[in-house]
Amino acid sequence: MKLFPKLIAGAAALFMLVAPALAADRAIIILDASGSMWAQIDGQSRIAIARDTLNSVLKGIPAALELGFMA
Numbered sequence: 001m002k003l004f005p006k007l008i009a010g011a012a013a014l015f016m017l018v019a020p021a022l023a024a025d026r027a028i029i030i031l032d033a034s035g036s037m038w039a040q041i042d043g044q045s046r047i048a049i050a051r052d053t054l055n056s057v058l059k060g061i062p063a064a065l066e067l068g069f070m071a
Contacts, residue, residue, distance in 0.1 A: 006042075010050070011053045025065070026067075027061075027065060027066070027067050028067070028068035028070065029067065029068070029069050030070045031051075031054065031071045032050070032071075033047065037050065
């Protein structure tokens with residue numbers, strides 16, 4: 001169950017990056033979509049972990065925030 005602490009750490013890191021943007025009118029999220037993201041962590045690809053984490057974080061972002069996304 002080594003994946004759970006890594007997932008929590010990733011979510012916390014992503015939240016700390018997005019949290020300052022919540023006070024702004026606009027923000028951008030950049031997702032690493034390089035080949036290295038297909039490496040496995042405890043049987044799950046990094047890109048899948050990042051997508052799941054991003055999905056969780058996006059649920060908490062206000063609808064009024066202009067949000068850009070880049071991969």
